[in-house]
Amino acid sequence: MSLLEITDLTVGFDTEDGTVHAVKGVSFGVERGEILALCGESGCGKSVTAMAVPRLLPSATTRLSGSIKLDGRELTVLPEAEMRRIRGKEVAVVFQEPMTSLNPSFTVGYQITEVLRRHERLSARAARARAVELLELVGIPAPHRRVGEYPHQLSGGMCQRVMIAIAVACSPQLLIADEPTTALDVTIQAGVLDVFRDLRDRLGTAIILITHDLGVVADIADRAVVMYAGRAVEQAPVEELFARPRHPYSLGLMRALPAAAVVGPDGRRRLTEIPGMVPSPLSDPQECAFHPRCPSAQADCTASRPPLERHGDAHLAACFHPGGHP
Amino acid sequence: MAEKTHPPEPIVRWNSGRADRRRRLWRRFRRRPMPMIGLTLVVAFLVLAVFGPLVSGDPSAQDYLATLMPPSIDHPLGTDDLGRDAFARVASGARTSLQAGVLSTLLAMAVGIPIGLAAGFYRRWLDSIVMRLVDVTLAFPFLVFAVGLAAILGPSLRGVVLALSFAQLPAVIRITRGEVLAIREMDYVSAAIADGATDGHILFRYILPNSAGPLIVQATVAIPTAIIGEATLSFLGLGVQPPTPSWGVMLSDAQQYLDQAPWLAIWPGLLIALATLGFNLLGDGLRDVLDPRSGP
Amino acid sequence: MLWFVLRRGGAALIVLFLASVLIFLGIRALPGDPALVMAGEDATPQAVAAIRHAYGLDKPLPTQYVDYVGQVLSGNLGRSTQDQLPVGQILVERLPVTLELSALALLVAIMIGVLSGIVAAVRRGRLADYVATGFGLIGLSVPHFWLGLLGILLFSVTLHWLPASGFIPFTQDPAGNLQRMVLPALVLGTGFAAVLMRQTRSAMLGALSADYVRTARSKGLSETKVVGAHALRNSLTTVITVLGLQLGALISGAVVVEQIFVLPGFGKLTIDAVLTRNYPVIQAVVLVTVTGYVLVNLLVDIAYALLNPRVRLSGGSRG
Numbered sequence: 001m002s003l004l005e006i007t008d009l010t011v012g013f014d015t016e017d018g019t020v021h022a023v024k025g026v027s028f029g030v031e032r033g034e035i036l037a038l039c040g041e042s043g044c045g046k047s048v049t050a051m052a053v054p055r056l057l058p059s060a061t062t063r064l065s066g067s068i069k070l071d072g073r074e075l076t077v078l079p080e081a082e083m084r085r086i087r088g089k090e091v092a093v094v095f096q097e098p099m100t101s102l103n104p105s106f107t108v109g110y111q112i113t114e115v116l117r118r119h120e121r122l123s124a125r126a127a128r129a130r131a132v133e134l135l136e137l138v139g140i141p142a143p144h145r146r147v148g149e150y151p152h153q154l155s156g157g158m159c160q161r162v163m164i165a166i167a168v169a170c171s172p173q174l175l176i177a178d179e180p181t182t183a184l185d186v187t188i189q190a191g192v193l194d195v196f197r198d199l200r201d202r203l204g205t206a207i208i209l210i211t212h213d214l215g216v217v218a219d220i221a222d223r224a225v226v227m228y229a230g231r232a233v234e235q236a237p238v239e240e241l242f243a244r245p246r247h248p249y250s251l252g253l254m255r256a257l258p259a260a261a262v263v264g265p266d267g268r269r270r271l272t273e274i275p276g277m278v279p280s281p282l283s284d285p286q287e288c289a290f291h292p293r294c295p296s297a298q299a300d301c302t303a304s305r306p307p308l309e310r311h312g313d314a315h316l317a318a319c320f321h322p323g324g325h326p
Numbered sequence: 327m328a329e330k331t332h333p334p335e336p337i338v339r340w341n342s343g344r345a346d347r348r349r350r351l352w353r354r355f356r357r358r359p360m361p362m363i364g365l366t367l368v369v370a371f372l373v374l375a376v377f378g379p380l381v382s383g384d385p386s387a388q389d390y391l392a393t394l395m396p397p398s399i400d401h402p403l404g405t406d407d408l409g410r411d412a413f414a415r416v417a418s419g420a421r422t423s424l425q426a427g428v429l430s431t432l433l434a435m436a437v438g439i440p441i442g443l444a445a446g447f448y449r450r451w452l453d454s455i456v457m458r459l460v461d462v463t464l465a466f467p468f469l470v471f472a473v474g475l476a477a478i479l480g481p482s483l484r485g486v487v488l489a490l491s492f493a494q495l496p497a498v499i500r501i502t503r504g505e506v507l508a509i510r511e512m513d514y515v516s517a518a519i520a521d522g523a524t525d526g527h528i529l530f531r532y533i534l535p536n537s538a539g540p541l542i543v544q545a546t547v548a549i550p551t552a553i554i555g556e557a558t559l560s561f562l563g564l565g566v567q568p569p570t571p572s573w574g575v576m577l578s579d580a581q582q583y584l585d586q587a588p589w590l591a592i593w594p595g596l597l598i599a600l601a602t603l604g605f606n607l608l609g610d611g612l613r614d615v616l617d618p619r620s621g622p
Numbered sequence: 623m624l625w626f627v628l629r630r631g632g633a634a635l636i637v638l639f640l641a642s643v644l645i646f647l648g649i650r651a652l653p654g655d656p657a658l659v660m661a662g663e664d665a666t667p668q669a670v671a672a673i674r675h676a677y678g679l680d681k682p683l684p685t686q687y688v689d690y691v692g693q694v695l696s697g698n699l700g701r702s703t704q705d706q707l708p709v710g711q712i713l714v715e716r717l718p719v720t721l722e723l724s725a726l727a728l729l730v731a732i733m734i735g736v737l738s739g740i741v742a743a744v745r746r747g748r749l750a751d752y753v754a755t756g757f758g759l760i761g762l763s764v765p766h767f768w769l770g771l772l773g774i775l776l777f778s779v780t781l782h783w784l785p786a787s788g789f790i791p792f793t794q795d796p797a798g799n800l801q802r803m804v805l806p807a808l809v810l811g812t813g814f815a816a817v818l819m820r821q822t823r824s825a826m827l828g829a830l831s832a833d834y835v836r837t838a839r840s841k842g843l844s845e846t847k848v849v850g851a852h853a854l855r856n857s858l859t860t861v862i863t864v865l866g867l868q869l870g871a872l873i874s875g876a877v878v879v880e881q882i883f884v885l886p887g888f889g890k891l892t893i894d895a896v897l898t899r900n901y902p903v904i905q906a907v908v909l910v911t912v913t914g915y916v917l918v919n920l921l922v923d924i925a926y927a928l929l930n931p932r933v934r935l936s937g938g939s940r941g
Contacts, residue, residue: 093840103838599764
């Protein structure tokens, strides 16, 4: 049994202009100890998909259907009190903006011990000692001093390490990291990714890594799910995906990577970008959402929506005209 | 009030023209009931202040045979201790109220906007001096000004208007200055500066029109504050002097006859409350539409 | 932190200095020559000059200012022209009434305003929110003095539950004192509660949608902890700031409420002094009001810094 099993997940939000469907029928699983990348452009629904797991979406305006199973338990129907025992204990989250995701009014130590005291019932003294250990684990120098400091006294990279320390405090089975390196300097990104890899190796934590950066995916992930306009359009092990991308959108994302820069006629290296814009989330016609931007689009792409089909061992793609080799 | 949250991920917004924008703002405004109630109350208040005195008769005509009369056909709101028609006095009081509210706000804007523009645009020493003065002015409770002015000028509508506009001045200067600071960083202003546009052209062609939203919102906050301020000062005897009709003076008079003619204490207060409520609702609605950055 | 207090204290002293200059000049800008007034209408020029000399009015203005400040600091605020009592003594008699009224009103305002603001934010878009928001709008729109009149009309004239006016010192008869203070304090506190409610609600809405609240939820904390510890702690700075900014309104409101309920406080003293042109009293009242206002604002700033580690640790300013 997979650790996490998401089946036919659909998430909509009530807005002034009607219900906006951010996620439309997404299914995938996460194995224990696996690092799964959830990738796509901003607005493709990758964050919404991931935040639906610990039920951190605004409850009043969210319309959710489908199934989310953690260790066989259906999370979507769990009472809120039981869900609270899972959040922070079994499923933990690292958010995109480390500076604003920590509470400016409390010390770093308080924010770590809080989760330990909630779930592990540690005494104040034991929790504090554990907080120092955790800061050390995520690679923060002088943890004894840092534990008494406030977030504004730390750099962005340090804050993100603190966020990770909070997230792994109770050794969760699943860690959701929402663009954990996007707000950080490039030089600090690699260090933070190393922390994730290290945690997976040491604690066996499964990680869902949300990112728009295929470079990060290639660096750290075992498997990837590519999302476009609220749907999963391709999923495959990372080596397989990079070797044989089936969906033209995945191929486009790869061509936009700096490493894939093409040498142009003027002798300069240039990145290829995907032309066009993401379609409006308000409309959802029965067609391939990517066809207006797709180089290999044909008449049948607007006739019906391509289903997710198997292209090899663990490789799924939703395209009528899949590419073979790049 | 029942705003729905947007999905956490950004949605692509399409560009649209200015007229389109105005129509969209109006649609957003009209769809909510509260601002429309506010607008109705404000319009009703304006109608009462402008046309009420024309139909109500003389607010100073005394009738010693009909003092402290309850509401009747002749006197729809009753009469006061001197037999004056309460409706006529309420209508004229609305006019006084409107004068105090609008004049003090206009005066504060006329003085405050140029100061705020200059401070925000030229920065340096001018800005520091102006902002220090604003801080000092804010340190004075409004009533201290009013008391001081009443002591110097003697109680009068003129003193009330001066005190009320002086009290709003710091807010007007702050808002204008803040807008200038934000707008002068915009690309189109930088482009105009690069094109060699004069300071006056930049200030009045680009910056002032774009600061209009927050200033209009400030006016809808300032007018009801001034209406209450005028009524308060007049109630205390520091403002408009009898026999000029004012809601504050009427309430002050009514206090002596609470047991005999309680209705006299109802009308002026109810009108102050409704007029103020109208401006507040309108202001909240306009703020949602014109100045979404600042909260209520 | 010490540096912060020193800097704020220095700024407060500068404001006090400017205010005292303004008051000093304001009194001298009043119509009429005080020496002429004191000497009487048919005094000889010599007599007027003698009085002028006796009161130091013939000295240059800066010297007069220094004398004035010296007098004030030694507690000599002059004598009331009404009853010739020392102004200092009058103030000592009147101030406790106003302080009691303000403290009670503040208590009412914080209890109603902050609590309903929190509830409205947490229950956003539900019935409790509409009730609280409606209450806030009405409280903001109804002037103190009308609310006071309505209160008297209902509780004293119609129901005969409470005495309409008057004052008994707390030390003489605590029950009688509170019986007479409850309505004034409610009237003064209501408008304040409305402002506090609106600001608390808006600050809490901001805090509740902040990233760190989402983090707190992701830790599996109870809603009580998320709202009460994480969101409230960050909204409290706003609430404290609003309290400071509204202080002027509280003072103005106290004046009005004392007038309606005939409480022999500071505010009633002020109005009576203006109406009888009792200049020594006006001068003292304005000076004491401004000093009190500046001092409380200083305390608010310090409380703000204590709640906000960013200010406390760096000594920087707000924002």
